[in-house]
Amino acid sequence: MTAHSVAELREAWRAIEAGEFAHGPRSAPTAPGTATVWTPAPRERVVAVVGCAGGVGASTVALALATATGASARVVECCSPLASGFSATANAELGTEGPWRRGSRGDVLLERPITGEAILPVPTESSVEWTLVDTNWTTVSGAGGWLASVVRTLDDVVLVSNATVPGVRRLESCAELLGRDALGVVVGPTVKRWPRPVKVAAAGIPARVHLTDFPLDPRLRVTGLTPDPLPAPLLKAAQNVLALLRKEPT
Template identity: 40%
Template sequence: MDSPRIGVGVAQLQRAWAAVLAGEFTDDPAARKPADPAPRTSTRSSHRPSGQSWTPAAGERVIPVLGCHGQAGATTVAVAIATVAADTSSARVVECASHTASGMSNACVSELGVDDRGWATGTRDAGVRLDRPWDVFPSADLVWTPTPLDAPSGLTVVDAAWEVGQLLATPCWLTALATGAPRVVLVTTATVPGMRRLREAAELLGTGRMIAAVVGPRRGRWPRGTDGAGGDLINDLAGDDRLVEVPRDASLATQGLSPAPLPPPLLHAAAQILHRLSQDNNPDDTQDDREGTLS
């Protein structure tokens, strides 16, 4: 007679997985770690107290990338920007989403493990480094600060991975970066809802600081009503050369990021974004803007 099945909740599975990570099921006593009394969903907050500031390394250039809505393609755009930048300097992407919501979970060619700060690290083509948290964050203020760079200079693309309004309501180093950086890349889709969310994000972050990356067809082929939903903002961005059309790739849209090289049209769009950022973004002038945090 079959034994009755016992229902297991998500919280129980999370605690069980935390126990596995802590070494509680290993035969080697030396490998066991002390049990963490805190729930794993509060998750490694001891690595970075709430509200801690982040100071980038000397010469480190930081580009914040924010999605205006879910599945806009912000992580893909962030990886593409870093890939283009890696031709001339070291580059990495720091994704601030919970581990369970990562868009980079299958993007690495080589996985390098989890560092002592809790970041799962890997690399992909062009030597781009990908850092993503190995835990779950109930709010943005629990996201740890990035691991310091080994190289004295380089580019860090920060994929904020939080809804803009929620992020701005949560004082932390990530909020300070989003509000203090001289430029911020906002990623949206060429849809009516996507344009509305772009306008809302622009109002919160400031239209003069933003570069819009719009995923979809070229502007002349946007679906009816899309351009109008963007209002004057779209015309202003296009007139200032701060609107970049990012072609939608069917494979990436259905399969997500993988170790495979990114398609050339996407890299071309990322190069345009990087060029626009380079025109007026001097790392020496922006270091002070990125230090500190709202608290």
Template identity: 40%
Template sequence: MATARGDGTRESERARGDKSRTLTGWVTVAAAHAGAGASTVALAIADAAADTGRGVHLIEAAPPYCSGMVAAASAELGCNADDSWRRGQRGDVVIDRRATDADIERWPAPPRSCHGATVVDLGLLDGRWNELPDDLRCTVVVCRPTVPGIRLTEHLLGLLAEQPLAVAAIGSSRWPGEVTAGLGPRLRALRDAGRVVAVPLDRHLGLTGLTADPLPKAVRAAGGVLVELTATGTTQPTAAMPSRGAHR
């Protein structure tokens, strides 16, 4: 194993990441549909949380073939003992991303330098629920404010009922009439409660993808708003919503 520079975690600890350990307090981010922008939002949350001066642990759960974090670190620190996770450093954010396509057996051990938030980029969960612990609670759902986008968002919110939630909508805060007219009860309730955050669509970022460069200020500011919302522990608003169905 390559020893991680600037990380004091012992090698034996690095090999013992545990998929079953409690995830209470983790900020998790999931895409409601393909191309929603979950990785951008997860990185914005992590960077904003790191502004407190405490190290942040960012984990990308998506397989390597659809990684959005491959170029987000400014330094690569090597793989863990069983070569299942690859670690990188981005300022005060330590990024762990999957090194293989194998199912997640255990979460990477947290680095000793990280005493702040743990942020998990779940990506698109469709067909991958079995990879995740039963108690993993999604806190941020990412979508595009289009008619198909809000339909898929409403579906995912139904699977995540009774969980603390905010929605990050990539694009303008002013939604077209066709979109607002098609809002389902869950997304409408979150919007009415002020828990839908507009994340500006940055053309340059859309062209380059995530890199080691700082995120645009407006995107990072939206990440700060999401940090505050996910810290409140407020559960998803309920407004005559049907009961939760099986998600597996």
């Protein structure tokens, strides 16, 4: 079970009273009067990591990618506070800045929203080279408000799902909604070990989506993300994903 701070629980209750709460992960709504245009900092490469369904491992993939860059990186989690996968992940808590709670894991900065109206923050350090935006399928469905408009401006989109027939079908649906090139990361066994029904379902994914596999760690399935280092197989898989991203034009 993921632990949440008292402040996060208070904010969640405030969201319920304000009618902003929804069951399960969701993207932050657009705040009234808030601009929907966001520009990354100079030399900042932004990658959207989109969970095609709940609990498929998108947050783990985003964190692994940020860690595997070997550079100054951050993961920006875009969901309601109670849906956070990062509440017990940082090695050090760095306090709050505006509507964002900040923590760190070595060279990786973690930013997660305190409220449901937080707009993607500009890096506090100009040296941030990579930003991984951890979000969900609503941002490619057109229902993600300002965040959906941001995702559609990015060159790099990673669609994450799991190696099941429903999971692969959700990835196909997200790919169709996105309507352009993307990288599909399927969490589970290697492609060669996919059950035949999964391979058949995967045949329906558009050719513009390059599929790759990503291992499922049994320990993290139980504990969730913790301050402990990520297992080596996950980081190796993340390096493979980054290599595929680096082949794409920026």
